[in-house]
Each structure stands twice: as structure tokens, then as C-alpha cells.
Amino acid sequence: MPTQTFAPTTSLSKATAYQLPVLEKGSTIIVVGAGAFGGWTALYLLRNGFNVTLIDAWGAGNSRSSSGDETRVIRSTYGANETYFSLNVRALELWEENQSRFGKKLFYNTGALWMCYQENTPLVDDSLPFAKNYAMDYAYLNREAMAKKFPSIFTDDLHHGYFDPFAGYLKARESCQAVVEAYIQEGGQLTQQFVTPGHIENEKLRSIAVSSGQTLTADLYVFACGSWLGQLFPEILENVITCSKQEAYYFGVPKNLTEEFNRLPVWIDVDGEDFYYGIPGNANRGFKIGVDKRGEIFDPTHGERTHNPEVLKKARKFIGHRFPALANAPLLENRVCPYENSPDGNFIFDRHPEAQNVIFLGGGSGHGFKHGPAMGELVADVLTGTRKSPALFSLLK
Numbered sequence: 001m002p003t004q005t006f007a008p009t010t011s012l013s014k015a016t017a018y019q020l021p022v023l024e025k026g027s028t029i030i031v032v033g034a035g036a037f038g039g040w041t042a043l044y045l046l047r048n049g050f051n052v053t054l055i056d057a058w059g060a061g062n063s064r065s066s067s068g069d070e071t072r073v074i075r076s077t078y079g080a081n082e083t084y085f086s087l088n089v090r091a092l093e094l095w096e097e098n099q100s101r102f103g104k105k106l107f108y109n110t111g112a113l114w115m116c117y118q119e120n121t122p123l124v125d126d127s128l129p130f131a132k133n134y135a136m137d138y139a140y141l142n143r144e145a146m147a148k149k150f151p152s153i154f155t156d157d158l159h160h161g162y163f164d165p166f167a168g169y170l171k172a173r174e175s176c177q178a179v180v181e182a183y184i185q186e187g188g189q190l191t192q193q194f195v196t197p198g199h200i201e202n203e204k205l206r207s208i209a210v211s212s213g214q215t216l217t218a219d220l221y222v223f224a225c226g227s228w229l230g231q232l233f234p235e236i237l238e239n240v241i242t243c244s245k246q247e248a249y250y251f252g253v254p255k256n257l258t259e260e261f262n263r264l265p266v267w268i269d270v271d272g273e274d275f276y277y278g279i280p281g282n283a284n285r286g287f288k289i290g291v292d293k294r295g296e297i298f299d300p301t302h303g304e305r306t307h308n309p310e311v312l313k314k315a316r317k318f319i320g321h322r323f324p325a326l327a328n329a330p331l332l333e334n335r336v337c338p339y340e341n342s343p344d345g346n347f348i349f350d351r352h353p354e355a356q357n358v359i360f361l362g363g364g365s366g367h368g369f370k371h372g373p374a375m376g377e378l379v380a381d382v383l384t385g386t387r388k389s390p391a392l393f394s395l396l397k
């Protein structure tokens, strides 16, 4: 099973990586997948002077995709992993910059409360030096201070909390659609088709087939296909990207407490096993709770999006405990979203070992959404030869 979302493994067993291609401006690039990774990548490639076509089978932020829920957390905390901390710092800048370009609010800076059970919580503690260096300090809250600031949270079994004032949440589906709208306005081509990769000859993918029966060609193909990557390239990725069924629930808050619950920040309960987390907002769908523990293996195309009663039971028990006012809260909605897990929880940005003109971009592993713009910018920088990709994202590590 892959590692938990909140702390990908950082060790590198090999330092080697495939040589990623560098392209002339004006080269043709087909990006397959308009989720958080593919949409932003298409936009940044376009802004860097490439001739881009974006293709998605079911549309940006569709309900089968990992990016298709209402909201996603954005936070820099990644334990001792500075690569993701700094990637997120850049992502925060790009979310701010692009939401003003789009004229649409997508980032909500509610802050994030980390609820810690032990005096030492490496996932949070090991990020504190980075927070200091980036002038993004967190506030330590002892149990009493936490209970006073957030009266709806039961704190007796917690040791302390850390409040990160720079974190918050993103509108998820809406962002994907806003990115694609901007991409079209800025001159990008979009089509809705299911893509099947063609043959590889002389180390090049010759073409792709789309569901209408056409064959398309380009100088480079970026496959940002989320949970589908393992099925599209089974010879390379079948055991690299696995898809698990993940659940988020929306509960109804008592009518006299809506304001109090609306004031809550993003919260993460660092119990070390299930990692429950919650996000306010959600277009009034309800009080959202997510369960980060990996669910059963799932087929992203055919899998039914019905909840697992065992997971719901655990989630209910948890919210009744942590938020006593919600002990009898009714379930209003639930969502099943797939995690596209890499073996160690790290993203994958690398080329096909047998095709120099095929890039794999994915492995978001339950934490990729927030990094979308920073990953799009990185891909464009690497393909224009101005930056190297972190070795952490290599297939060869």
C-alpha cells in the first residue's frame, strides 16, 4: 500500500533519471487529461509559446476524476520534505495570481488547524523550520487555547494544536473549469474525446487515437490521466499508479450552530492512522469530512460511486467524538473520488522509458490538487530547458 497522503516517502534509492526532452517554441503538444495536473500544464505550455491541444474524455473537473469534488485543502506542511513545502509556497503565489487574472475567487485563506495527539508530531514539527525560513510561522496552541478558539472541537484527548494561517482551501471542480476557460480564451484548443495511445516505433509514439475514430499527431504527448494512467500504459505503469476508492461526507450542522461551524478553518486530525480532515465552505453542501486512509482498489471508469458503510460508520463515530454537536448530524451527501497512488506517495513527472516524446504526469496520491499551477509551471520550465525536475518525481528512483 502507498504511504499516507500527508507524508510521502522522501528517500531516493537511485539518483538517475531519464533525459526529459526540450522543445522549440511553437512545437505541437497534446495534453491528455484536464484535471488539476493536465489543465494547468496545458495553460502554462500555451503561455510559454507552444501549440497546445488539450483532450479530456469527460471534461474538466468531471465526477469520475480526482479533481472533481467541491473543495481541496492547500497547506505547506509536509514533515521534513522541503520539496513539497516550497512547491506549495509557489503554488500559493500562482493560485493568488491566476485567480485575479480569471476574476474568480478560488483560494479561501481560512488557515489550517493541525490537531496533534503527542508532544512530538513529526509530520508537523519537521515543517516548522521551513515555515520559519519562508516567514510563514505557525501558531502553537495548547489544549486550553485551542478549546477557547474553537469551542465546537473536543480537545481533551489532544496534546496541542498548530494553526497555519497561510493554508486554506481551493474550489476544486470550479478551478479546473476556470483553468480550461482561461486556456481557451488565451488561444488553446480543447476537445472532448477518449484517447488511446498508438504504437511506439524508434523510441517515439507515432500517434494517438481518439474516440471519434480520428488519429492525431504531435511533437510531444503529455499524459496527465490521473487514475487512468496505469490502464493506459500497463506495460510501464500498471504497478506504479494504483487507484483506490476514497470517500468524503457532507453532514448537516444543527440550525443554531451554522455560523460557528462556518467559522472553522480547515482541520486535520493527526491520529496517525485514518487522518480525518475537514474543509469549510463547499457551496453550502454541508460539513465536509474526508478520510485519508487508503480504501479498496477501484476502477475509475466503471466503479459505482456509492459509499462503503464501514467507512461511513467510522467517519460518523469520529465526528461525534471530535465535534460533539454533530453526534446525530444527518448525512446530506457523499462523494467517492479516486486516489491515483504512486508507490511512495510522490508525484510522477517523467518520460516513457521507451518513447522520448511521451511524458507521464500524475501520481497525485491524494495531495496533488493544490500543486496544480506549480506543477504546470514546472513542466513548462523543464520542456523549455530552463529548470530541472526534482529527482523525487522520477520513475527511476
Ligand SMILES: Cc1cc2nc3c(=O)[nH]c(=O)nc-3n(C[C@H](O)[C@H](O)[C@H](O)COP(=O)(O)OP(=O)(O)OC[C@H]3O[C@@H](n4cnc5c(N)ncnc54)[C@H](O)[C@@H]3O)c2cc1C
Residues within 6 Å of the ligand: 032, 033, 034, 035, 036, 037, 038, 039, 055, 056, 057, 058, 059, 060, 061, 062, 064, 065, 066, 067, 068, 069, 071, 072, 073, 074, 193, 194, 195, 196, 224, 225, 226, 227, 228, 232, 246, 247, 248, 290, 337, 338, 339, 340, 361, 362, 363, 364, 365, 366, 367, 368, 369, 370, 371
Ligand atoms: C477524496 C480526495 C481528497 C483529496 N484531497 C486533496 C486535498 O485536500 N488537497 C490536495 O491538494 N489534493 C487532494 N486530493 C488529490 C487531488 O485531488 C489529486 O491528486 C488531483 O486532483 C489529481 O489531478 P490529476 O489531474 O492528476 O487527475 P484527475 O483529476 O483524475 O484528471 C485526470 C483527467 O484525465 C481524463 N482522462 C483519463 N483518461 C483519459 C483518456 N484516455 N482520454 C482522455 N481523457 C482521459 C479524466 O477524464 C480526468 O479529467 C484528493 C483526492 C481525493 C480523491
